[in-house]
Amino acid sequence: xxxxxxxxxxxxxxxxxxxxxxxxxxxxxxxxxxxxxxxxxxxxxxxxxxxxxxxxxxxxxxxxxxxxxxxxxxxxxxxxxxxxxxxxxxxxxxxxxxxxxxxxxxxxxxxxxxxxxxxxxxxxxxxxxxxxxxxxxxxxxxxxxxxxxxxxxxxxxxxxxxxxxxxxxxxxxxxxxxxxxxxxxxxxxxxxxxxxxxxxxxxxxxxxxxxxxxxxxxxxxxxxxxxxxxxxxxxxxxxxxxxxxxxxxxxxxxxxxxxxxxxxxxxx
Ligand code: ADP
Ligand code: MG
Numbered sequence: 001x002x003x004x005x006x007x008x009x010x011x012x013x014x015x016x017x018x019x020x021x022x023x024x025x026x027x028x029x030x031x032x033x034x035x036x037x038x039x040x041x042x043x044x045x046x047x048x049x050x051x052x053x054x055x056x057x058x059x060x061x062x063x064x065x066x067x068x069x070x071x072x073x074x075x076x077x078x079x080x081x082x083x084x085x086x087x088x089x090x091x092x093x094x095x096x097x098x099x100x101x102x103x104x105x106x107x108x109x110x111x112x113x114x115x116x117x118x119x120x121x122x123x124x125x126x127x128x129x130x131x132x133x134x135x136x137x138x139x140x141x142x143x144x145x146x147x148x149x150x151x152x153x154x155x156x157x158x159x160x161x162x163x164x165x166x167x168x169x170x171x172x173x174x175x176x177x178x179x180x181x182x183x184x185x186x187x188x189x190x191x192x193x194x195x196x197x198x199x200x201x202x203x204x205x206x207x208x209x210x211x212x213x214x215x216x217x218x219x220x221x222x223x224x225x226x227x228x229x230x231x232x233x234x235x236x237x238x239x240x241x242x243x244x245x246x247x248x249x250x251x252x253x254x255x256x257x258x259x260x261x262x263x264x265x266x267x268x
Contacts, residue, residue: 005127008120008166012199015079015090015168017043017066022075024061024227034226035061036072041220041229048195048202050216052209052255054263058227059205063171066203067093079169089116092162093171096178098154100146106157107133107142113165132160135194152183156190163194169201177206185243188214192240209259210252214243219255223262230262 024036035058043049051059064070065077068087077084079091092113100109110129114120120128133139136156146154155175162170176184192215195202206212212219219233233255237247 004119005124008117008124008128009131011166013090013166013168014045014199014201016045016081017041017169017201017203018076018078018081019062019066020076020078022062022065022072022077024058024065024070024072036065037226037228039075039227039229043201043203046199046201048204048215048217050212050219051203051205051222052212052219053207053222053259054224055207056227057222057224059207059222060173061227063093063173063203063205066169067091067171069093089165090168091171092165092167092169093173094155094158094162094175096174098146098151098158100154100157100161102146104146105142106138106144106146106149109146109157110160110164113161116165129160129164132164133157135163135197136160136190150183151179152187155179155187159191159194163198163200167200169203172202172204174205174207176211177208184211188243189240191215196239209256210243210248213237213248213252213255214241221255221259221262223259231258 019039019041022036022039026033026035039062053059061070065072066084068084101112104112107129110132111125114125114128130139130142133142136159138153138156138160141153176187204215213235216235219235220229221231222228223230235251241248
């Protein structure tokens with residue numbers, strides 16, 4: 001039994017993602033909004049990339065296209081060269097709201113995502129779930145009810161649930177933005193740790209430049225009306241990074257002024 005478990009836990013699937021000339025319009029009462037305008041992008045296996053930009057610049061739309069929840073009007077999104085046609089087990093999405101099942105306890109929530117693994121017995125699913133709860137430092141709360149947990153703890157459980165099926169790509173849409181600063185800081189450390197241990201391709205969406213620089217190996221700047229990619233910044237600061245670090249603050253200021261430049265140009 002242990003061989004099978006080791007194999008499950010010690011598998012590190014990851015994927016390359018390509019976005020080619022994607023356009024997406026939404027029709028609203030006030031006319032058509034161009035959410036994405038000719039967006040192209042490549043993300044390599046195991047990269048941790050952050051999408052940054054003010055609200056309305058198409059970050060969530062692009063993430064949803066990669067998740068297979070939205071379809072582009074034109075252009076393509078591909079995983080390892082295969083066009084994305086819908087959601088799949090190779091990608092897991094985590095949102096701002098934890099979306100946990102309140103009728104299941106903590107471990108029950110993490111085990112839920114493992115239902116689709118027919119090769120595992122119930123006992124093995126339990127062991128896999130325990131491993132991921134340990135990874136997000138929630139193993140002590142395996143049998144707690146969801147309503148007993150703080151916001152930060154809920155997001156840890158949501159992270160364990162997203163990781164448990166061992167997807168190739170983890171898509172995170174402002175997962176920490178509803179949390180207080182201290183809780184967020186702890187999670188910044190933990191998510192970096194998880195990325196180093198599980199080697200997934202991660203796309204993390206945020207409107208917070210500092211958060212992006214703290215987490216990403218690359219920061220991709222978007223600007224709105226229409227939603228476009230404007231600039232990309234590699235971040236080579238050593239890990240684990242602390243959000244209060246001086247170099248991190250300097251780079252964040254540089255990126256923030258680039259971002260302000262685009263927004264100002266737009267309102268001219
Ligand atoms: P971000 O995540 O960067 O805040 P979004 O991708 O959510 O931006 O939205 C980009 C633009 O598309 C915005 O102007 C938004 O109002 C519009 N939009 C997004 N989703 C829809 C939708 N389902 N219907 C109408 N407009 C939408
Ligand atoms: Mg959004």
